[in-house]
Amino acid sequence: MTQKNPIKPDEYRRLVARMTPHSRHLRGCLRAFWVGGAICTLGQALGALGERLELSEATAPMFTSVVLIFLGTLLTGLGVYDRIGKYAGAGSIVPITGFANSVCAPAMEFRREGIVLGIGAKLFTIAGPVLVYGITASIAVGVVYWAIRGWLM
Amino acid sequence: MSRLGAQTLAFDVPVAITAQTSIVGPKEGKGPLRAWFDVILEDDLLGQKSWELAESEMVCRAVERTLDAAGLAPERTQAMLSGDLNGQIIASSFAARALGIPFLGLYGACSTFVQALILGAALVSGGYLDNAVCVSSSHYCTAERQFRFPVEMGNQRPPQASWTTTACGCALLARSGGAGEPRIASGTIGRVIDLEIKDANHMGAAMAPAVCACIAAHFEDTGRSAADYDLIATGDLGWIGRNILMELFHRADVQMPDEKLVDCGASIFFQEQDSHAGGSGCGCVASVSCGWLIKRIRSGELKRVLVAGSGAMLSPVSCQQGQSIPGISYAVCIEGGAV
Numbered sequence: 362m363t364q365k366n367p368i369k370p371d372e373y374r375r376l377v378a379r380m381t382p383h384s385r386h387l388r389g390c391l392r393a394f395w396v397g398g399a400i401c402t403l404g405q406a407l408g409a410l411g412e413r414l415e416l417s418e419a420t421a422p423m424f425t426s427v428v429l430i431f432l433g434t435l436l437t438g439l440g441v442y443d444r445i446g447k448y449a450g451a452g453s454i455v456p457i458t459g460f461a462n463s464v465c466a467p468a469m470e471f472r473r474e475g476i477v478l479g480i481g482a483k484l485f486t487i488a489g490p491v492l493v494y495g496i497t498a499s500i501a502v503g504v505v506y507w508a509i510r511g512w513l514m
Numbered sequence: 515m516s517r518l519g520a521q522t523l524a525f526d527v528p529v530a531i532t533a534q535t536s537i538v539g540p541k542e543g544k545g546p547l548r549a550w551f552d553v554i555l556e557d558d559l560l561g562q563k564s565w566e567l568a569e570s571e572m573v574c575r576a577v578e579r580t581l582d583a584a585g586l587a588p589e590r591t592q593a594m595l596s597g598d599l600n601g602q603i604i605a606s607s608f609a610a611r612a613l614g615i616p617f618l619g620l621y622g623a624c625s626t627f628v629q630a631l632i633l634g635a636a637l638v639s640g641g642y643l644d645n646a647v648c649v650s651s652s653h654y655c656t657a658e659r660q661f662r663f664p665v666e667m668g669n670q671r672p673p674q675a676s677w678t679t680t681a682c683g684c685a686l687l688a689r690s691g692g693a694g695e696p697r698i699a700s701g702t703i704g705r706v707i708d709l710e711i712k713d714a715n716h717m718g719a720a721m722a723p724a725v726c727a728c729i730a731a732h733f734e735d736t737g738r739s740a741a742d743y744d745l746i747a748t749g750d751l752g753w754i755g756r757n758i759l760m761e762l763f764h765r766a767d768v769q770m771p772d773e774k775l776v777d778c779g780a781s782i783f784f785q786e787q788d789s790h791a792g793g794s795g796c797g798c799v800a801s802v803s804c805g806w807l808i809k810r811i812r813s814g815e816l817k818r819v820l821v822a823g824s825g826a827m828l829s830p831v832s833c834q835q836g837q838s839i840p841g842i843s844y845a846v847c848i849e850g851g852a853v
Binding site: 368370373374376377380381382383384389437438440442443444445446447450453454459462463465466467469470471473487 | 563564659666668669670671673674709710711716719723754757761762
């Protein structure tokens with residue numbers, strides 16, 4: 362090093378933190394709130410439609426999920442969902458449409474690597490951790506429920 | 515051919531830049547420098563089957579156009595020095611396969627173009643080559659899928675994230691240049707410097723210390739200061755990284771007037787173009803140098819320019835394993851006017 366006053370990593374980290382603009386959290390929260398709320402309202406409306414169609418209690422929620430997944434995938438394929446995600450952040454990532462997007466996007470991206478090692482292997486690169494820990498957590502909760510259900514009754 | 519100080523090569527036998535080409539994608543073609551680029555692509559897939567092949571095709575076209583401009587056949591071109599961001603630099607090597615020019619593959623992340631200019635100039639100035647073509651490229655879609663997320667993923671980027679440019683720059687170096695042609699006078703080989711930045715979105719912060727050290731070393735080795743240059747262009751620090759660099763210069767007692775320092779990444783896009791911190795990628799400094807800087811030296815508007823490329827030497831593996839991001843910088847002095 363030829364520099365006269367070499368800056369230390371700690372000092373540099375503080376300098377970088379000071380000079381880097383922050384994301385606008387309040388704006389992000391408001392956008393996430395209204396877009397996420399709109400997607401959930403749509404889900405609710407689909408549920409009501411399911412009741413109108415006289416679907417059973419078990420199939421009505423499934424009908425809602427299937428339609429939302431279809432819409433999320435369709436909008437990903439049309440190149441619209443990434444723009445919604447850029448605007449809404451967690452508002453469009455957290456609902457089931459975001460899950461559909463996170464599966465569809467790698468499928469589109471890696472199709473050139475083939476059906477098996479491309480789509481097959483990369484389909485769950487983003488959704489995979491959610492599935493692994495979601496299912497693991499639900500098993501853990503189930504075991505706890507099974508152990509204490511005697512007291513709950 | 516001689517050495518100056520600890521890190522600088524001075525090319526006593528002048529090495530001319532006899533022709534250059536810059537090719538950029540549609541988004542870059544809407545930026546502030548659009549009038550300076552030779553080719554603005556309408557389709558960033560270039561009629562190819564994949565983004566990787568598209569990037570390689572862009573390299574091929576840049577080299578072919580450069581050689582055409584100089585009236586040099588590919589068979590008479592003695593070396594192609596090239597690199598890109600793809601794993602195992604396939605955009606460069608696939609282009610070299612198509613062109614059939616003897617090939618030296620390089621990797622200096624986003625500083626690769628400047629690395630190629632220094633090595634090419636050394637080989638030409640030393641008499642080992644009569645000519646050498648120096649290229650580097652990047653493509654938004656090949657970089658995203660390799661380093662970040664699939665393009666259609668709906669997520670947000672932080673303000674410090676940069677936008678990988680779809681761009682390619684190519685310069686032909688030759689020993690005998692015509693009078694008044696831009697020439698490479700010296701080059702400084704930087705050290706890898708790491709101040710423990712771990713945020714892979716903040717590459718400007720990871721690279722700024724290396725750029726500061728490399729430019730300071732160049733000044734010390736050559737006995738010059740910023741006053742001796744018309745312009746000092748850094749690679750792709752972006753708007754935030756450039757501000758950090760100015761602060762680092764200030765702390766290191768390196769005089770740097772604000773108006774002399776331009777950053778290629780901060781110049782290639784308008785801030786309204788949603789590129790956040792600015793452009794990045796190997797093609798950024800390459801296309802801006804070949805488009806904006808070398809052309810202005812050729813026209814006589816600029817007499818002496820220092821181009822300091824900057825590279826973040828990270829990989830998806832090193833990031834996932836929690837390693838910090840080492841930075842590298844190479845600086846090359848390009849002069850115009852009478853020898």
